[in-house]
Amino acid sequence: MSNNLPSTKELQKxxxxxxxxxxxENFNEWITNFALNLPSIWNDRSAKELTPTTEQxxxxxxxxxxxxxxxxxYEHLKLLAASDYNGTIVCCxxxxxxxxKAGVTPDRFPRYFVTTIDPYPTIKKHYEHEIIGSYGSxxxxxxxxxxxxxxxxxARQFGIQIHWLHSLFDYNEGMKSFNNLSALMIxxxxxxxxxxxxxxxxxxxxxxxxxxxxxxxxTTIALIGIxxxxxxxxxxxxxxxxxxxxxxxxxxxxxxxTFNKLFRKIYNPDFNCNCILDPLFQFYSEALKEFIVRSPExxxxxxxxxxxxxxGDRVNSxxxxxxxxxxxx
Amino acid sequence: xKTNFRKDKDESSTHxxxxxxxxxxxTQEEFEEYIAKSGAKGSFMVYRSSKKDEELGLDEL
Numbered sequence: 001m002s003n004n005l006p007s008t009k010e011l012q013k014x015x016x017x018x019x020x021x022x023x024x025e026n027f028n029e030w031i032t033n034f035a036l037n038l039p040s041i042w043n044d045r046s047a048k049e050l051t052p053t054t055e056q057x058x059x060x061x062x063x064x065x066x067x068x069x070x071x072x073x074y075e076h077l078k079l080l081a082a083s084d085y086n087g088t089i090v091c092c093x094x095x096x097x098x099x100x101k102a103g104v105t106p107d108r109f110p111r112y113f114v115t116t117i118d119p120y121p122t123i124k125k126h127y128e129h130e131i132i133g134s135y136g137s138x139x140x141x142x143x144x145x146x147x148x149x150x151x152x153x154x155a156r157q158f159g160i161q162i163h164w165l166h167s168l169f170d171y172n173e174g175m176k177s178f179n180n181l182s183a184l185m186i187x188x189x190x191x192x193x194x195x196x197x198x199x200x201x202x203x204x205x206x207x208x209x210x211x212x213x214x215x216x217x218x219t220t221i222a223l224i225g226i227x228x229x230x231x232x233x234x235x236x237x238x239x240x241x242x243x244x245x246x247x248x249x250x251x252x253x254x255x256x257x258t259f260n261k262l263f264r265k266i267y268n269p270d271f272n273c274n275c276i277l278d279p280l281f282q283f284y285s286e287a288l289k290e291f292i293v294r295s296p297e298x299x300x301x302x303x304x305x306x307x308x309x310x311x312g313d314r315v316n317s318x319x320x321x322x323x324x325x326x327x328x329x
Numbered sequence: 330x331k332t333n334f335r336k337d338k339d340e341s342s343t344h345x346x347x348x349x350x351x352x353x354x355x356t357q358e359e360f361e362e363y364i365a366k367s368g369a370k371g372s373f374m375v376y377r378s379s380k381k382d383e384e385l386g387l388d389e390l
Contacts, residue, residue: 020374048389172380
């Protein structure tokens, strides 16, 4: 049966359903990860401890660093390293080593966090570069409780202090949900040891945006390297394999009849550029844009990525150098 | 600059149409096939709840 999808909303729901089904194939792996992490979680800190007290609330900004293609194209890390920015850095795990190499270090930016949301062992590669060892003790890690233990071990070896949180995915299913049962197990030894539960939006970039305002209470969040799409001049191999060829993907036949439908080109009017969306990025993009619209009024989201698919309601787009000029004080 | 797509002369007026016309032709099966082939690892799911506020996260569990 072929069901045409008449609207973006229905399309997004369909993609979300498919993604949910696909993700649940790894459910046993998540539970295993959690079970192995539990003794550490009992003793480590909750990400909730990173939330400032009410007295400390104020206007704070954060920069979320992702690994989308425009971050290198516009040398955003170099710009940031050379700036006087004094806000918070929330770096996605996949860009941590590059950020440090570019001089975006906790010595320059003391409020420095790295985020890990994906529960797979391949994430370990993000923590393997030796430069992380030079700065790890000054970086606070914000990890999901279902992070693969090998990833946790590696990050810990480099001195990263881990703060845990729940990735919400089935809490709506009630008492017997994994989200609820895992919370009960975490509180078994200390009932006050409670972790925040976050909406991941399906990827570490969106999760980092959530962490920035929901946990760190930053009122302005700038995005760099959060394209949720490809640049027109990205290599085809990167696009087709969603930049994961060596590990996970069979890729898509460029001659297949569905190819052009799957890899859509959209126009970003804010930055006057085109962007290529594969279905995964469509899934990510629609979710993040929805949540930006639904975020509290006190949250301002600035897309300084200078490309990609994040634009529209409540997204303020500006070049990263202009953001730095405005928010460096 | 090398590009993967032909550039339209009047980009701002054509892309929106292109997006919508193609989107109508997409099917769940095509998406599912893509997800199966791409692996979709490195991704997670979006949390949905009948309590819409919960979808934005919980302070503590």
